[in-house]
Amino acid sequence: MRRLLGPLLDPVTYRRAVFLLLGGVLALPYLLGAGLVVQSITEGDRGRPGELLILAIVAGIALVPPFLGGTRELEIAAARSLLAVDLPGHDRERSPELETRLRAALWFGLHLLTGAAIGTLILVAMPVGVLGVIGGESLGTGWWWYPLGAVVLVASLYATAGLGRLAATMAPVLLGPSAAEREADMRERERGLAERNRLARELHDSVGHAITAITLQAGAARSVFDRDPDFARQALGAIEEAGRAAAAELDGVLGILRDQGPGLDELPRLLTGRVRADVGEIDVPPRVSREAYRIVQESLTNAARHGTGPATLRIRQEDDLVIEVTNRQAASAARAGGGNGIEGMRERVRLLGGTLSAGPGSGVWTVVARLPVERP
Amino acid sequence: MTGVLIADDDALVRAGLRAILGAEPDLEVLGEVTDGADVVQAAIRLRPDVVLMDVRMPKLDGIQATRLLLDRFGAGAPRVLVVTTFANDEYVYEALRAGASGFLLKRARPEQIAEAVRVVAQGDSLLFPEAVRRLAASYGRPDGRVGRADLTAREAEVLTLMADGLSNAEIAARLVLGVETVKTHVGSILAKLGVRDRTQAVVLAYKTGFVSL
Numbered sequence: 001m002r003r004l005l006g007p008l009l010d011p012v013t014y015r016r017a018v019f020l021l022l023g024g025v026l027a028l029p030y031l032l033g034a035g036l037v038v039q040s041i042t043e044g045d046r047g048r049p050g051e052l053l054i055l056a057i058v059a060g061i062a063l064v065p066p067f068l069g070g071t072r073e074l075e076i077a078a079a080r081s082l083l084a085v086d087l088p089g090h091d092r093e094r095s096p097e098l099e100t101r102l103r104a105a106l107w108f109g110l111h112l113l114t115g116a117a118i119g120t121l122i123l124v125a126m127p128v129g130v131l132g133v134i135g136g137e138s139l140g141t142g143w144w145w146y147p148l149g150a151v152v153l154v155a156s157l158y159a160t161a162g163l164g165r166l167a168a169t170m171a172p173v174l175l176g177p178s179a180a181e182r183e184a185d186m187r188e189r190e191r192g193l194a195e196r197n198r199l200a201r202e203l204h205d206s207v208g209h210a211i212t213a214i215t216l217q218a219g220a221a222r223s224v225f226d227r228d229p230d231f232a233r234q235a236l237g238a239i240e241e242a243g244r245a246a247a248a249e250l251d252g253v254l255g256i257l258r259d260q261g262p263g264l265d266e267l268p269r270l271l272t273g274r275v276r277a278d279v280g281e282i283d284v285p286p287r288v289s290r291e292a293y294r295i296v297q298e299s300l301t302n303a304a305r306h307g308t309g310p311a312t313l314r315i316r317q318e319d320d321l322v323i324e325v326t327n328r329q330a331a332s333a334a335r336a337g338g339g340n341g342i343e344g345m346r347e348r349v350r351l352l353g354g355t356l357s358a359g360p361g362s363g364v365w366t367v368v369a370r371l372p373v374e375r376p
Numbered sequence: 377m378t379g380v381l382i383a384d385d386d387a388l389v390r391a392g393l394r395a396i397l398g399a400e401p402d403l404e405v406l407g408e409v410t411d412g413a414d415v416v417q418a419a420i421r422l423r424p425d426v427v428l429m430d431v432r433m434p435k436l437d438g439i440q441a442t443r444l445l446l447d448r449f450g451a452g453a454p455r456v457l458v459v460t461t462f463a464n465d466e467y468v469y470e471a472l473r474a475g476a477s478g479f480l481l482k483r484a485r486p487e488q489i490a491e492a493v494r495v496v497a498q499g500d501s502l503l504f505p506e507a508v509r510r511l512a513a514s515y516g517r518p519d520g521r522v523g524r525a526d527l528t529a530r531e532a533e534v535l536t537l538m539a540d541g542l543s544n545a546e547i548a549a550r551l552v553l554g555v556e557t558v559k560t561h562v563g564s565i566l567a568k569l570g571v572r573d574r575t576q577a578v579v580l581a582y583k584t585g586f587v588s589l
């Protein structure tokens with residue numbers, strides 16, 4: 001009995017039902033659109049070609065949403081919170097593979113269909129069932145309305161529970177990353193791990209070694225302090241030197257730890273169709289390269305958000321590395337000083353000893369970053 | 377007087393160790409080498425009782441140097457005390473396996489460093505029994521090569537206490553025996569197991585499962 005009633009008493013069932021209904025809500029515009037098309041075709045007199053054209057245009061528009069990255073992102077977020085499924089997030093930086101897009105589109109379609117079905121069930125079948133149970137006579141003739149109402153009611157609840165569970169099972173299959181994407185993620189993690197190990201080794205070899213030598217020298221100086229003041233003096237000098245060198249080493253290693261991230265060699269990831277890029281020959285230290293990548297990334301994001309039309313990216317290495325991003329400003333976007341993002345960029349550029357300017361000029365927003373390239 | 381040879385590629389470490397050991401009246405630093413490759417030659421020339429051996433050296437590391445030393449001198453080889461920067465250095469275990477008698481952290485206090493040299497030279501107690509236990513744990517399944525049959529009941533008892541890290545004097549007190557008697561038992565255990573010192577006897581005892589972890 002408990003097992004039989006379990007699904008109906010479990011709050012999870014109702015959270016999943018909300019997820020299914022969400023699909024129904026998303027399906028409404030489609031139903032509306034379909035209705036309008038049918039109406040305009042049946043009532044209009046455009047002739048066969050006109051009807052086909054309308055059909056083709058509407059179908060084309062309808063087919064876009066299932067394949068959008070944003071749709072996948074939304075479905076993943078909804079599945080995570082309402083279906084309680086553990087899914088890796090949608091990666092905006094990386095365009096999903098065709099296979100992933102197809103699976104997400106299939107999921108979207110199924111979600112809409114199921115949602116519409118459940119919505120209909122809840123909006124139509126359930127009230128009918130309830131009416132049947134509480135007042136069968138009002139619906140018409142026959143005693144059989146009573147049991148039928150009860151059956152419809154219970155069946156609707158179980159159908160909702162079952163479809164919810166099915167959705168939770170299928171979500172990882174249709175919304176999860178493809179095998180290739182999983183492999184790429186794994187490689188990425190491995191790279192991170194290898195880098196961490198390298199840093200651990202570096203700390204071990206440089207700083208650990210220096211501190212050990214310092215400790216040993218200090219111990220030795222203490223034990224011969226009175227008997228051999230010359231050695232003690234020498235040891236103090238050595239301790240000072242070694243300490244200074246270790247602090248510098250630590251600086252370097254911590255710098256690497258702080259600065260992790262992609263560098264300019266991964267620039268193509270940022271160059272979408274909306275960017276006209278003109279990138280010259282570049283050879284800069286990793287720190288500069290990583291900062292440059294972040295500047296380009298942030299500027300292009302800003303351009304896409306506030307600007308209009310394609311953005312232009314120009315990178316030149318003269319004495320300094322000069323990065324220039326321009327885009328036409330959207331009429332509505334009146335940005336005076338720039339937001340936090342620009343302040344953050346400016347601060348980081350300053351730490352590298354460079355300069356950054358950003359601002360509007362005759363309808364064009366321009367960001368120019370100048371990073372000094374120190375040769376070691 | 378215990379003679380010591382220092383093998384380390386870092387001049388600061390060598391100078392520190394030399395000063396610390398030189399301050400002890402019963403210890404004498406006979407010489408220094410900067411690489412494992414020079415250890416055997418220096419040992420032949422200087423005849424040290426103990427070699428303070430760094431693990432990582434440029435041409436030949438401390439583990440290889442320990443092996444060469446044992447190959448060259450056999451049972452009469454100087455005791456090797458491995459000096460290391462970090463406690464969880466796996467090379468330390470390898471060095472113990474290669475025949476080193478103990479290991480020492482470079483960050484140990486000067487008094488501890490001097491004491492470690494004495495302990496290793498005298499061979500009547502174990503340096504860091506805990507580390508030897510961990511080393512044994514890394515061996516995997518015991519191969520049971522040393523059976524109880526090889527040792528007398530008393531010797532088996534003594535070996536078990538050695539593995540617990542007890543010194544000869546402590547073992548004597550525990551078993552109500554004279555220290556000299558315990559020394560005799562230890563000598564006979566080493567002979568029967570065919571190992572050259574206490575550390576190696578305990579390593580073997582763990583390795584074979586004679587003493588369980």
